[in-house]
Amino acid sequence: MHILDFNKLSLRDINKTLQGSDKNSFFSIRNPKGSHALAVGINKKITVKIVGSVGYYCAGMNKFSDIKVEGSAGPGLGENMMSGNIYVTGDVSQYAGASGHGGSILVGGNASSRCGISMKGVDIIVKGNVGHMSAFMAQKGNLVIFGDAGHALGDSIYEANIYVAGEVASLGADCIEKKMTKKHLSNLANILSNANVSDYNPDTFRRFGSARSLYNFNVDNAKIY
Amino acid sequence: MKKKSTTEPRTSHTFDAYTNSEIRRAAETGIYDIRGGGSKRSLPNFDDLLFLGASISRYPLEGYRESCNTKVILGDRFSSNPLNLEIPITIAGMSFGALSAQAKEALGRGASLVGTSTTTGDGGMTKEERGHSKQLVYQLLPSRYGMNPDDLRKADAIEIVVGQGAKPGGGGMLLGQKINDRVAEMRTLPKGIDQRSPCRHPDWTGPDDMEIKILELREITGWKVPIFVKVAGSRPYYDVALAAKSGADVVVVDGMQGGTAATQEVFIENVGIPTLACVRPAVRALQELGLHRKVQLIISGGIRNGADVAKALALGADAVSIGSAALIALGDNDPRYQKDYEKLGTTAGSFDDWHEGLDPAGITTQDKKLAKRLDPKLGGRRLANYLNVMTMEAQTIARACGKNDLRNLEPEDLCALTVESAAMAGVPLAGTNWIPGT
Numbered sequence A: 001m002h003i004l005d006f007n008k009l010s011l012r013d014i015n016k017t018l019q020g021s022d023k024n025s026f027f028s029i030r031n032p033k034g035s036h037a038l039a040v041g042i043n044k045k046i047t048v049k050i051v052g053s054v055g056y057y058c059a060g061m062n063k064f065s066d067i068k069v070e071g072s073a074g075p076g077l078g079e080n081m082m083s084g085n086i087y088v089t090g091d092v093s094q095y096a097g098a099s100g101h102g103g104s105i106l107v108g109g110n111a112s113s114r115c116g117i118s119m120k121g122v123d124i125i126v127k128g129n130v131g132h133m134s135a136f137m138a139q140k141g142n143l144v145i146f147g148d149a150g151h152a153l154g155d156s157i158y159e160a161n162i163y164v165a166g167e168v169a170s171l172g173a174d175c176i177e178k179k180m181t182k183k184h185l186s187n188l189a190n191i192l193s194n195a196n197v198s199d200y201n202p203d204t205f206r207r208f209g210s211a212r213s214l215y216n217f218n219v220d221n222a223k224i225y
Numbered sequence B: 001m002k003k004k005s006t007t008e009p010r011t012s013h014t015f016d017a018y019t020n021s022e023i024r025r026a027a028e029t030g031i032y033d034i035r036g037g038g039s040k041r042s043l044p045n046f047d048d049l050l051f052l053g054a055s056i057s058r059y060p061l062e063g064y065r066e067s068c069n070t071k072v073i074l075g076d077r078f079s080s081n082p083l084n085l086e087i088p089i090t091i092a093g094m095s096f097g098a099l100s101a102q103a104k105e106a107l108g109r110g111a112s113l114v115g116t117s118t119t120t121g122d123g124g125m126t127k128e129e130r131g132h133s134k135q136l137v138y139q140l141l142p143s144r145y146g147m148n149p150d151d152l153r154k155a156d157a158i159e160i161v162v163g164q165g166a167k168p169g170g171g172g173m174l175l176g177q178k179i180n181d182r183v184a185e186m187r188t189l190p191k192g193i194d195q196r197s198p199c200r201h202p203d204w205t206g207p208d209d210m211e212i213k214i215l216e217l218r219e220i221t222g223w224k225v226p227i228f229v230k231v232a233g234s235r236p237y238y239d240v241a242l243a244a245k246s247g248a249d250v251v252v253v254d255g256m257q258g259g260t261a262a263t264q265e266v267f268i269e270n271v272g273i274p275t276l277a278c279v280r281p282a283v284r285a286l287q288e289l290g291l292h293r294k295v296q297l298i299i300s301g302g303i304r305n306g307a308d309v310a311k312a313l314a315l316g317a318d319a320v321s322i323g324s325a326a327l328i329a330l331g332d333n334d335p336r337y338q339k340d341y342e343k344l345g346t347t348a349g350s351f352d353d354w355h356e357g358l359d360p361a362g363i364t365t366q367d368k369k370l371a372k373r374l375d376p377k378l379g380g381r382r383l384a385n386y387l388n389v390m391t392m393e394a395q396t397i398a399r400a401c402g403k404n405d406l407r408n409l410e411p412e413d414l415c416a417l418t419v420e421s422a423a424m425a426g427v428p429l430a431g432t433n434w435i436p437g438t
Helices: A011-019 A181-192 A219-224 B017-029 B101-114 B127-132 B148-156 B179-186 B204-220 B237-247 B265-270 B275-288 B308-314 B322-330 B335-343 B376-400 B419-425
Strands: A002-005 A026-029 A047-051 A066-070 A085-088 A104-108 A120-126 A139-147 A161-162 A174-180 A206-210 B034-037 B049-051 B072-074 B083-085 B089-091 B136-140 B157-161 B172-174 B194-197 B227-232 B250-254 B262-263 B297-298 B319-322 B414-416
Touching: A011 A026, A011 B204, A047 B179, A066 B017, A066 B308, A085 B308, A104 A206, A120 A181, A161 A181, A181 B419, B034 B265, B049 B308, B072 B297, B089 B101, B101 B127, B101 B322, B101 B376, B127 B376, B136 B322, B148 B204, B172 B262, B204 B227, B204 B237, B227 B237, B237 B250, B237 B275, B275 B297, B275 B419, B308 B319, B308 B335, B308 B376, B322 B376, B414 B419
Parallel strands: A002 A026, A026 A047, A047 A066, A066 A085, A085 A104, A104 A120, A120 A139, A139 A161, B089 B319, B136 B157, B157 B227, B227 B250, B250 B297, B297 B319
Antiparallel strands: A161 A206, A174 A206, B034 B262, B049 B414, B072 B083, B172 B194
16 A cells, blocks of 8 residues: 655645556555545546545546545536446545546435536445535436435436435426336445445435436427426 | 609618517527527628838838748747647638538648648547647547547647637537437537537636646646637737637637537627737737747638738737638538539528538538548648738738748738727828827
């Protein structure tokens, strides 16, 4: 294990080291002090443990690597990630997993507004609650919420799935509750299994997705917007 | 029987023929007009400015003997690998999806022949444009369609698109008929549905966030490539100052004549300000920050010829960018397709329903048969010719003003034909020392 200490190294030094490391390396980052853009653009299967809270865009555009934050994360966690796994033990701020194409994000605490905005294939699991406008314009992938969801959940959603165990304050435009089929129960089980989450009751989850009524413009729908 | 009137029928300036036809169209269809391109209304523009050639008080350079530099470096503020362009005219962002793969290839070929850059668009980077563009700017757009870190690292520069001159504050639109399998896959959306690109980025709001976003992009790309920020012409003084403060290497300001693949006509014609009005406030913002020429300024929106290039540079820009004009060079709205345009209810020169995918010139389409009408090699050659002509025209003017570098042109070389253009450009009305507003 390599230790990278923010008290001794700059952000550039640390990111350069991570991006240029050998496959299967293991790093522990100490004293992150809420730094922004930490562990971004990694393109290899490595493991990174960050001891402490981080700022904006931690693990942005991640590919292949497993990144754990022992603390909380600022806005844009794992934005546009392509693959790999991110686990934050605490809470995360706005736009977690924004535009993520693949891989998975597990949030131990709560996620703020717009969690999973424009997601394009990533799986996001939030053990707590999510804020308003989560899964806004979500295109593909899965958002699993163990707690409650804020207002306008899934507004203008495309083909992503949302699973909620708690209460939903309100649904956004063109988002509807859908039947939880065997196929979707299996999908939920796979997502949680891949993230090593086993403490759940599948019967408590409801599924939400697109009514697909706004996919092609129709003037009679104008009042919905 | 009433006697026939001897006076001429009087048409209304308020309710002119086009306005009336739009009212009828709205009444019939119940939907606003969507079209491509930029503003078509008469606006103060670069034609309203004239150069004051050298005479006794200034001496000119020999037109065919003395050199006039056209090279420009874009993005050397923070990046280690700035763009080195042979000419100060770049190709603006236009997406694969809005344009055919052949058109993207032609743009890359033409730009590369003359040593300038092209720019991707919504939907990501295609192998055709990367393969044929020696210098390629990769756009980071609000939709993030097709955005991926591998392409980001292949780019020669990154352009964060905050806005577009045709629609400041608005998002994009690609109607279902242009969404074939390849476009759908690149954008991670089902085939055939309308794709509405958002107007805001999904993971930041405001200049403080943008500063951190720029930091992230630099950390991902190792501080190698320049970061451009593109804003629509609406509040250029503030937007350029904020973009520069946020850490941009290059700021692109796109006036309302700048084209779009598709948006509402009411948006194109009523939101934003003319390109001419954008330049001086943008330059002043950089000058006041001590960043003029350190953060390069690119002006776009209705640039058509070398005179426009020279005027934009004389007002303080470092380069210009063209989109609509490049498409015309490839063959867009060419009179040889007049019959086909008539079948679509329009004429060569007026066609702007780019979003419908029926472009007879094969440029703004995903229809395979139509797209084949454009030969990428020939199109590239035509674009290169056009870019060369623009450059030579700008050099001709610069030499006449006694300048051995296009960027040595200055406001003092200009006068204005109208009070409005004098005020916008901050140069005197022709034959006077009067600059309105000063």
